[in-house]
Every structure is written in structure tokens, then in C-alpha cells.
Amino acid sequence: MAVYHEPVLLKESIDFLVTDVSGTYVDATFGGGGHTRGLLSILNADARIIGFDVDENSSRIAEGFSSSDRRFSFVHRNFSGISESLAEMETGPVSGVLFDLGVSSFQIDHEEGFSYRRDEKLDMRLDKRLEISAYEVVNSYTADQLADVFWKYGEESRSRALARAIVKEREHGRIETTFRLGEIIGRILGKSPKILSRIFQALRIEVNKELDSLTAGLDAAIEVTARGGRVAVISYHSLEDRIVKEKFRYEAATCVCPPRTIVCTCGKIARLKQITRKPILPSLEEIQINKRARSAKLRVSEKIV
Ligand SMILES: C[S@@+](CC[C@H](N)C(=O)[O-])C[C@H]1O[C@@H](n2cnc3c(N)ncnc32)[C@H](O)[C@@H]1O
Missing domain, CATH: 1.10.150.170 (Putative methyltransferase TM0872, insert domain)
Structure with a gap:
């Protein structure tokens, strides 16, 4: 079978995400498990990864991961439900959450009705339960x-x-x-x-209500992340990136009073510190090897409360 999906910004996202090699991490968009595999290769034996994906094919791939590595478990659920799932699993606060948004190469090339290049019934649901x-x-x-x-x-x-x-x-x-x-x-x-x-x-x-899920998923990720832990997001679309950028900026702000207010009355508390002021972009070499990387942008923030 062709490669399911070539992970984008693999080294960069893992380097920024991991602050504790024995921590618990969430791969909110498991896909073909490329980022999870990278994480498993550097984390300690007592670390833990919980993968989420709405796609049944990812669920099947994840079975292989969980049966061969007991540090990994999978939840077939929209990432907007991360908080509820982690509460049920009693994981406690996590060291980091990674989002690699959008669709995998496999979904574009093989799943129903995603591509204008193949004649198929219109579908485009990532989650066939929709x-x-x-x-x-x-x-x-x-x-x-x-x-x-x-x-x-x-x-x-x-x-x-x-x-x-x-x-x-x-x-x-x-x-x-x-x-x-x-x-x-x-x-x-x-x-x-x-x-x-x-x-x-x-x-x-x-x-797929992708932008609503992203807003809810980011809120959930910030909530479940422990102080000092990180939320890393790879986006591929300007609207996704805008949501991430504005959320990170809002959560890092210490005051949201209207402009020219003399004394702050909003009482806003910053929950995040932005680790990447400007987004991290793939190198030219990566784009040459993997053209799907060309629009990728990685933003990372750290929980400070
Ligand atoms: C770009 S792929 C991730 C690829 C993965 N990082 C890898 O290396 O194989 C995005 C994945 O996110 C999943 N996805 C998209 N929106 C989701 C959502 N709201 N909740 C859970 N999974 C979602 C898609 O089904 C897809 O498998």
C-alpha cells in the first residue's frame, strides 16, 4: 500500500511539544500515526499517548499501535471531546496536545468524494457517523x-x-x-x-464543521494541559490559522479592555505564553519531498497557570 500519510513538520512539532519525556501527550489528529510514531520513539517507557481521530481507517491503524505499544491508546472521537474522554480515562492534566489539522493524503486519494480528480459519489465526511x-x-x-x-x-x-x-x-x-x-x-x-x-x-x-471543531478542540486542549505543558497546532488553511493565532493571542493577553482605557477593569488572566511569535514553516527540502507540506504553519503556546 502507498504511504498513508507523510507527517508534516515532524521534527519541529515534536521538538516544540515535548517538555517531559515521561509525560502524557494527546495526538488530537492521529491519521496514519506519523506524529505518534515520532513521539513514541523519543518518549520514555512510562510516558503515555492518547490518539484521537474521527476516521474509521485511522481507528484500524491505531489498533496496530495499541496492540504493539502499551503506552498508546486510541479514542474514535472528534477532538472537541478531548476533555470528556480524558476525564473518563482519568489521565489527569497532560504535558501536551498536538493538532495536525485537515485531511491525510489517504483521505484525499482514497476516501469517498473528497477529490475532484476521481469520479465518485459526493460525500466528504471524515466521520461516517455524521x-x-x-x-x-x-x-x-x-x-x-x-x-x-x-x-x-x-x-x-x-x-x-x-x-x-x-x-x-x-x-x-x-x-x-x-x-x-x-x-x-x-x-x-x-x-x-x-x-x-x-x-x-x-x-x-x-x-465536517471543521472550524467549529477547531475552536472547541483548542478550548479543550488548553483546559486539559498542565502548567508548563504545550499546545502545538499545524494548520493548512488561512481560516484555521487565523482561529489558532487569535486564540493564542487572546489567551496570552493580560488585558482585553477597550483601547485607551486608563485603568484595567477586565480582570483577564493570561493562561498561555506564545512560544512561536511567528509560525514555523516547513523547509524548502520538506516541501520538495512532500508538496502537501507547502501551506503548513506550526504555532505553539505554553500553559502558564
Ligand atoms: C493531516 S491528518 C493527520 C496526519 C497525522 N499527523 C499523521 O502523521 O499521520 C488529519 C487527521 O485529522 C483527522 N481529523 C480532522 N478533524 C478532526 C476532528 N475534529 N477530530 C478528530 N480527528 C479529526 C482526520 O480524519 C485526519 O485523519
């Missing part, structure tokens, strides 16, 4: 709702024209496949791979 897939979004959202998705998540200036074309096309029958959707996008916006992947990605973000 009720609404890309098929429902494309075939039942109103033109306004669709335009909102393309505008907000795809930053597409002709979002309304595309949404209207999709709704019109539905008069001739349901839009079942990736190729049929790609053909409509191509007619309205042009057929370039860049445009197609941006619109497909916007639909994927909507189907």
Missing part, C-alpha cells in the same frame, strides 16, 4: 446557504453565481458525483485545479 454529507449540502442547501459556504470557507468572490448555477442544475436531477459538481464549477469559475480544490475544500469544511 448525518449530512456533501451530497446533502449540494442538493438541499438554498442558494444563499451555498453562496455563504463558498464565500466564507472558499473566499470565492463569485460565490453567488456558483450557488445559483448549482440550484438551477438541480432542476434536471440531483447532483450525485464529484465530476458533475466539478463540471458545474468549471463552467462558472473555470477548470483550474486551484479553483476546483478551493471549492471542494470549502464544502469539506462545511460538511
